[in-house]
Amino acid sequence: xxxxxxxxxxxxxxxxxxxxxxxxxxxxxxxxxxxxxxxxxxxxxxxxxxxxxxxxxxxxxxxxxxxxxxxxxxxxxxxxxxxxxxxxxxxxxxxxxxxxxxxxxxxxxxxxxxxxxxxxxxxxxxxxxxxxxxxxxxxxxxxxxxxxxxxxxxxxxxxxxxxxxxxxxxxxxxxxxxxxxxxxxxxxxxxxxxxxxxxxxxxxxxxxxxxxxxxxxxxxxxxxxxxxxxxxxxxxxxxxxxxxxxxxxxxxxxxxxxxxxxxxxxxxxxxxxxxxxxxxxxxxxxxxxxxxxxxxxxxxxxxxxxxxxxxxxxxxxxxxxxxxxxxxxxxxxxxxxxxxxxxxxxxxxxxxxxxxxxxxxxxxxxxxxxxxxxxxxxxxxxxxxxxxxxxxxxxxxxxxxxxxxxxxxxxxxxxxxxxxxxxxxxx
Numbered sequence: 001x002x003x004x005x006x007x008x009x010x011x012x013x014x015x016x017x018x019x020x021x022x023x024x025x026x027x028x029x030x031x032x033x034x035x036x037x038x039x040x041x042x043x044x045x046x047x048x049x050x051x052x053x054x055x056x057x058x059x060x061x062x063x064x065x066x067x068x069x070x071x072x073x074x075x076x077x078x079x080x081x082x083x084x085x086x087x088x089x090x091x092x093x094x095x096x097x098x099x100x101x102x103x104x105x106x107x108x109x110x111x112x113x114x115x116x117x118x119x120x121x122x123x124x125x126x127x128x129x130x131x132x133x134x135x136x137x138x139x140x141x142x143x144x145x146x147x148x149x150x151x152x153x154x155x156x157x158x159x160x161x162x163x164x165x166x167x168x169x170x171x172x173x174x175x176x177x178x179x180x181x182x183x184x185x186x187x188x189x190x191x192x193x194x195x196x197x198x199x200x201x202x203x204x205x206x207x208x209x210x211x212x213x214x215x216x217x218x219x220x221x222x223x224x225x226x227x228x229x230x231x232x233x234x235x236x237x238x239x240x241x242x243x244x245x246x247x248x249x250x251x252x253x254x255x256x257x258x259x260x261x262x263x264x265x266x267x268x269x270x271x272x273x274x275x276x277x278x279x280x281x282x283x284x285x286x287x288x289x290x291x292x293x294x295x296x297x298x299x300x301x302x303x304x305x306x307x308x309x310x311x312x313x314x315x316x317x318x319x320x321x322x323x324x325x326x327x328x329x330x331x332x333x334x335x336x337x338x339x340x341x342x343x344x345x346x347x348x349x350x351x352x353x354x355x356x357x358x359x360x361x362x363x364x365x366x367x368x369x370x371x372x373x374x375x376x377x378x379x380x381x382x383x384x385x386x387x388x389x390x391x392x393x394x395x396x397x398x399x400x401x402x403x404x405x406x407x408x409x410x411x412x413x414x415x416x417x418x419x420x421x422x423x424x425x426x427x
Contacts, residue, residue, distance in 0.1 A: 082181065198408075247350070256376065273291040
């Protein structure tokens with residue numbers, strides 16, 4: 001019986017001699033995988049880079065496999081043994097088969113790449129509390145790759161937690177197919193209380209004014225000790241109001257419907273099989289395309305457009321029809337998107353523009369676009385909306401709505417607070 005393969009691994013090649021010159025060659029890490037032998041180009045002082053190269057090799061190797069179910073008995077046993085299965089191949093299998101079906105495949109792939117960089121050369125048996133904690137600590141020392149400003153923004157503990165959640169999902173997906181003899185537990189860092197809150201009515205109004213080209217500025221003049229700093233709204237010059245037109249739409253749709261900020265930029269004025277769209281005749285926003293499949297998390301049900309927002313959207317569409325017709329006549333770029341800038345659909349997430357609006361409105365909290373969803377949920381609860389109807393409107397479960405926003409209901413604890421100290425049923 002042949003000896004089972006040890007799988008791909010690193011080894012340090014030492015004492016090599018150049019056959020032509022007879023000179024000694026530097027020590028280099030190689031990837032050995034059966035008869036395959038690949039140089040990483042990394043010396044003894046670059047083990048970390050060599051491990052990343054091995055992780056990339058494993059990911060490419062297992063992603064390229066056509067047959068998912070091995071026929072070889074030794075290979076089947078290997079895929080069931082956590083000590084012989086590399087994290088990189090588990091992640092590659094998940095990225096190939098599951099990630100494309102998730103709500104945000106691009107974000108999942110980015111998180112899986114971070115997992116592969118650190119965990120790739122480790123096996124599933126290396127997934128333990130100490131390594132999970134080491135991963136979180138290491139990630140917090142790394143900048144966010146998508147952040148392009150001069151001062152990089154570092155990965156947070158919660159960002160690393162989200163990556164570990166993907167690792168756990170990948171391990172579960174693997175064991176569903178290959179039946180691990182023991183499924184390792186991915187230990188997550190504690191989840192803090194969310195710092196997200198709802199916008200107050202005045203904050204929402206301030207953001208709207210800022211989106212229209214206004215800014216709060218400090219009043220100059222005599223100031224007495226102990227006197228509060230005074231501000232007034234002042235119109236910003238230039239084309240700020242025009243450049244923020246898409247932010248006004250983004251803000252109003254988010255606050256009025258609670259639609260997730262990642263969905264709003266995808267809204268179109270006409271029906272689409274692949275994107276969210278708005279039907280003003282039916283007074284409905286379809287948060288996903290006709291052919292798109294909904295997910296258990298981040299559900300995207302249709303939502304009836306509130307009447308105040310409907311008036312705005314009808315006006316926006318009239319404006320867009322005229323503007324796009326003019327741009328088309330001038331052979332300029334056009335779009336059918338509800339949110340657009342310069343005739344082009346908004347790509348990616350809306351963060352920097354939102355942050356600039358918050359700064360101009362002098363909102364001290366570090367708010368994000370997701371606050372709009374929290375605001376819609378909170379205002380619904382404050383107005384005593386039916387839980388089941390509100391959950392359907394927002395695209396969340398009744399439990400999530402009740403657990404996170406139930407305390408905003410006007411009747412919160414109304415049936416119990418007056419019973420404290422009551423002796424009505426006491427004998």
